[in-house]
Amino acid sequence: METGSKRPRIRLGMVGGGQDAFIGGVHRMAARLDDEFELVAGALSSSPERALGSGQALGLPSDRIYTDYETMARSENARPDGIDAVAIVTPNHMHFKVAETFLNLGFHVICDKPMTLSLTEAQRLHDMVSRSSRVFVLTHNYSGYPMVRQAREMVQSGAIGDVRVVQAEYPQGWLSSRQDSKQAEWRSDPARAGAGGSIGDIGTHAYHLAQFVTGLTAEELTADLATFVPGRQLDDNAHILLRYKGGARGMIWSSQVAIGKENALRLRVFGSRGGLEWSQEEPNILWVHDLGASTRKITRGSPEAGEAASRVTRIPAGHPEGYLEGFATIYREAAELIRAADGDSVSDPAAMAPDSADGLAGLQFIDACVRSNLQGSSWVRI
Ligand SMILES: NC(=O)c1ccc[n+]([C@@H]2O[C@H](COP(=O)([O-])OP(=O)(O)OC[C@H]3O[C@@H](n4cnc5c(N)ncnc54)[C@H](O)[C@@H]3O)[C@@H](O)[C@H]2O)c1
Structure with a gap:
């Protein structure tokens, strides 16, 4: 039941995410978890019939189920209770x-993510967002996990000393052979996925996570892209070396032909005094290596977890939190930014949801990988 003091929910519309789509449903759950958003309108599919059926299945009002996003934008803009x-x-x-x-x-x-199809589009969109007073949040959802926030806070506080080595990998196995699913189909079509296969789909997550946790900026890279499945037009495996500003070295492995791997995103960071390791498939644990000491672990919700992790922790230690909660944290922070932009609250400096600058960095990463690979895997500026 609503209480008198509750702030009105942010009215959300959705484009994409119809029946049989993957990530739209995740966004809807993430948006609801902290009760900040309410889905009120949608242009949910490229197929008009499916857009209507999907909107009805979600219980949207019939006059707010749209069969194309442009009509939705105009109509919602004209309504006094239109989406925010x-x-x-x-x-x-x-x-x-x-x-x-x-x-x-x-x-x-x-x-x-990735924010756009091409680097040119990414630059234009980032410029547009920078000039506008509107919030743009990019769902690099792995930056929302408590133990990722913990790792970032520890690196920032100097707990592992100067960062020397950054190892990030995101192997999956689901595209190890030809696949007919709709998700596989557009992901291997350059006209709909962009210039990157595995590097765009999951490499950008690993690249963003490494930058998010270490605070380092990559300046140069060399990439070896491979396509193992016959007939596929985009990379399905990539090995990338990185040189970060300040001298740290990094490596990214993205693969969608690593049979047996599900969503094995992993980050390892080593500094002059210690190291940290986090794995998406065991997300409630951060492994910590201190120079001259045995390896220890910090668990989500435990007394060793710091302020940054506690702020985004919802339930006690030992009850697992995971993908949906991490995603929901990005939505919660988007809500904080939106309310601040609309003058309904003051901005929370601890909100750190990824934005269009992160999106631009992702497209610069994809572009540099493709350039390097075309030049015989030579070093290129990012
Ligand atoms: N953050 C993550 O962890 C994560 C995970 C998966 C996918 N993604 C990203 O999410 C996006 C969608 O991926 P997916 O796997 O859900 O794809 P999907 O193919 O499962 O779903 C795409 C949906 O978009 C709809 N659509 C296409 N064109 C449309 C249009 N013009 N108007 C309205 N709807 C339209 C389709 O009908 C479908 O409902 C991609 O950009 C992908 O990279 C992110």
């Missing part, structure tokens, strides 16, 4: 057009 923000959960080639349309009408945008 839109979530973009289509394949990559639609992100720019949809974001541009809604930003131009003054809506806040929450968009999935």
Whole structure:
């Protein structure tokens, strides 16, 4: 039951995420977890019939189920109770057009990664967001996990000394052979996925996570991209070496042909005084190596967890939190940013949801990987 003091929920629209889609449903759950958002409108599918069926299945009002996103943007803009923000959960080639349309009408945008199809689009979108007063949040959701926040806080406080080595990997096995699913289909089509296969789909997550935790900026890279499955047009495996500003060295492995691997995102960071290790499939544990001491672990919700982790922890230690909660943290922080932008609250400096600068960095990473690979895996500026 609503209490008198509860702030009104942020009215959310969604583009993409219809029946049989993957990430739209995750966004809807994440948006609801902290009760900050309410889905009130949607253009949920590229197929009009499916858009209608999906909206009905979600219980949206019939006059707010749209069969195309442009009509949705115009109609919602004309309503006194129109949406405040839109979530973009289509394949990559639609992100720019949809974001541009809604930003131009003054809506806040929450968009999935990679931010756009191309680097040119990413630069334009980042410029557009920088000039606007609207919030743009990119759902690099792995930065929302408590133990990732813990790792970032420990690196920032100097707990492992100067960062020397950053190892990030994101292996999956689900594209090890030809696949007919809709998710596989657009991901291997350059016109809808962009120039990156595994590097765009999951390499950008690893690249963002490494930068998020260490605070380092990568300046140069060399990439060896491979396509193992016959007929596939984009990379399905990549090995990338990185040189960070300040001298640290890094490595990223993204693969979708690593049979047996599910979503084995892992980050290891080694500094002059210690190291940290985190794995997405055991997300409630951060392994800590201190120079000259035995390895120890910090668990989510335990007394050793610091302020940054505690702020985004919802339930006691030992009850696992995972993918949905991490995603929900990005939504909660998006809500804080939106309320601040709309003058409903003051901005929380601890909110650190990824933004269009992170999106631009992701497209710069993809572009540099492709350039390097075309030049015989030579070192290139990012
Ligand atoms: N953050 C993550 O962990 C994560 C995980 C998976 C996917 N993603 C990203 O989310 C996006 C969607 O991926 P997915 O796996 O859910 O794809 P999907 O193919 O499962 O779903 C895409 C949906 O978009 C709809 N769509 C396409 N064009 C549209 C249009 N013009 N108007 C309205 N709807 C349209 C499709 O009909 C479908 O419902 C991609 O950008 C992907 O990279 C992110």
